Amino acid sequence: MSARKLDRKVNSHLSPNELLIFERSSPGKKAYQLPELDVPAVDAAEALGAASVRAEIPGFPEVSEVEAIRHFTRLSTWNYAIDYGMYPLGSCTMKYNPRINEAVARLEGLAWAHPYQPETLAQGCMEVMERLEAALAEITGMDAVTLQPSAGAQGELTGILLVRALLESRGNPRKKILIPDSAHGTNPATAAIAGYAIENIRSSETGVLDVGALERIVDQDVAALMVTNPNTLGVFEENIVHAAEILHAKGAMLYMDGANMNALVGVARPGDFGVDVLQLNLHKTFSTPHGGGGPGAGPVAVKSHLEPFLPAPRLQRSGGQLHFDYDRKQAIGRVRAFYGNFGVLVRALAYILAHGGPGLRNATLDAVMNAVYIRKKLEPYFDLPYPSPNMHEVVFSDDRQAKLGVRTGDLAKRLIDYGFHPYTVSFPLIVHGALMIEPTETESKDEIDLFVEAMISIAREVETDPQLVKTAPHLTRIGRVDEVAAARKPVLKWTPDS
Numbered sequence: 001m002s003a004r005k006l007d008r009k010v011n012s013h014l015s016p017n018e019l020l021i022f023e024r025s026s027p028g029k030k031a032y033q034l035p036e037l038d039v040p041a042v043d044a045a046e047a048l049g050a051a052s053v054r055a056e057i058p059g060f061p062e063v064s065e066v067e068a069i070r071h072f073t074r075l076s077t078w079n080y081a082i083d084y085g086m087y088p089l090g091s092c093t094m095k096y097n098p099r100i101n102e103a104v105a106r107l108e109g110l111a112w113a114h115p116y117q118p119e120t121l122a123q124g125c126m127e128v129m130e131r132l133e134a135a136l137a138e139i140t141g142m143d144a145v146t147l148q149p150s151a152g153a154q155g156e157l158t159g160i161l162l163v164r165a166l167l168e169s170r171g172n173p174r175k176k177i178l179i180p181d182s183a184h185g186t187n188p189a190t191a192a193i194a195g196y197a198i199e200n201i202r203s204s205e206t207g208v209l210d211v212g213a214l215e216r217i218v219d220q221d222v223a224a225l226m227v228t229n230p231n232t233l234g235v236f237e238e239n240i241v242h243a244a245e246i247l248h249a250k251g252a253m254l255y256m257d258g259a260n261m262n263a264l265v266g267v268a269r270p271g272d273f274g275v276d277v278l279q280l281n282l283h284k285t286f287s288t289p290h291g292g293g294g295p296g297a298g299p300v301a302v303k304s305h306l307e308p309f310l311p312a313p314r315l316q317r318s319g320g321q322l323h324f325d326y327d328r329k330q331a332i333g334r335v336r337a338f339y340g341n342f343g344v345l346v347r348a349l350a351y352i353l354a355h356g357g358p359g360l361r362n363a364t365l366d367a368v369m370n371a372v373y374i375r376k377k378l379e380p381y382f383d384l385p386y387p388s389p390n391m392h393e394v395v396f397s398d399d400r401q402a403k404l405g406v407r408t409g410d411l412a413k414r415l416i417d418y419g420f421h422p423y424t425v426s427f428p429l430i431v432h433g434a435l436m437i438e439p440t441e442t443e444s445k446d447e448i449d450l451f452v453e454a455m456i457s458i459a460r461e462v463e464t465d466p467q468l469v470k471t472a473p474h475l476t477r478i479g480r481v482d483e484v485a486a487a488r489k490p491v492l493k494w495t496p497d498s
């Protein structure tokens with residue numbers, strides 16, 4: 001037994017003890033069996049050239065089949081997943097991914113389609129895209145949709161490039177994008193990459209856009225306002241129609257970050273409240289497992305004045321056949337190879353069709369109800385800096401716990417011991433020490449009650465034993481990692497003496 005092995009703590013059921021596969025290795029073990037050769041043996045070095053053949057791969061793990069299977073199966077259980085329990089990561093909409101999506105995405109004709117397949121042999125895949133574009137246009141109240149962008153952030157960039165192209169075609173791309181202080185970090189990044197200066201707008205006391213301030217700063221230099229609605233406090237921008245009017249009167253546009261559409265689908269349409277362009281995060285609002293950073297899709301929906309600038313190719317139907325139109329003189333150019341992240345598009349359409357109109361609306365209402373329920377239950381224990389009615393998520397601050405030296409990150413770490421994935425920590429930035437909680441509609445009352453109990457229990461622990469919370473988690477294999485060192489000096493390769 002190596003020293004490493006003895007060092008390792010044996011932990012709870014949450015995290016069985018596990019050696020590295022390299023440490024499990026024992027020389028000569030194999031995970032395969034081959035039949036007797038029925039052809040003459042050939043010397044590899046002779047056939048391929050000595051330079052192509054390695055005598056030894058240093059540290060290569062040698063294990064049996066069952067050891068390899070158990071190792072990787074156990075590892076797969078160490079990643080918290082929505083399929084284990086609630087994943088209340090605010091702003092991320094970590095909803096359960098219905099298995100019907102997976103069944104449909106695995107259909108042979110969809111899963112094995114090739115992007116270079118002739119159009120005549122890809123009509124089914126193209127119809128999936130056509131129907132998804134139409135569904136998203138209807139859900140958002142917009143006129144046209146591109147499915148090309150692969151993530152929310154890429155959709156934002158596409159949307160702002162569309163705004164820029166339209167303003168340029170009118171003679172002046174303008175200089176600035178306005179961004180509220182509650183915005184997601186990708187919004188200013190998008191504006192900067194698209195070549196715009198960023199001007200911040202402060203939120204009002206109630207956590208929404210201050211239209212008075214907006215009115216004062218919108219001038220001929222402003223290209224657009226980028227706003228998330230409901231915003232990152234989970235509060236609906238009640239002045240959105242007025243904001244759109246102010247912008248449009250000065251020839252500027254209203255960009256909506258649609259990552260929070262889970263609070264609106266089937267209830268309110270951005271196209272009806274003055275939005276010119278928005279991106280959707282299919283991997284949030286329309287399911288698709290996206291923990292760990294992918295895969296995603298960030299379609300962009302526009303009003304007709306922005307349609308000519310959408311990236312090529314565009315789907316067109318003529319004489320009953322679908323084809324791609326590449327001849328688009330004003331288009332901003334491609335933002336991605338081929339047609340988008342097709343597997344995610346298939347899942348989104350499956351999700352939409354499986355729910356149907358009333359089902360989508362119910363999902364929205366349940367998402368809001370669940371978040372409001374959590375707010376009501378936790379309000380007595382945690383500080384609520386913006387008491388405006390919340391929609392699908394709720395943002396508390398660690399104000400009360402911080403007085404005892406316990407911060408939002410500590411509370412989140414302790415939540416891991418209770419078997420939940422943490423909520424979003426320290427975002428949005430306008431709330432000092434934020435706890436951002438988004439349950440989504442897919443959690444039952446039982447699961448939400450367990451979560452609420454865990455949060456209340458942690459709030460009590462802070463009063464009685466703050467040290468316990470400050471040193472959490474206690475039940476995981478690894479407690480607190482050095483995040484700075486991990487970012488600055490990543491160890492990406494195993495070596496025998498590492």
Ligand SMILES: *Cc1c(COP(=O)(O)O)cnc(C)c1O
Nearest residue numbers: 091151152153184186228259296
């Ligand atoms: C998730 C999110 C984004 C970014 O989406 P990605 O798909 O991760 O690029 C942008 N804005 C808001 C408000 C979000 O919640």
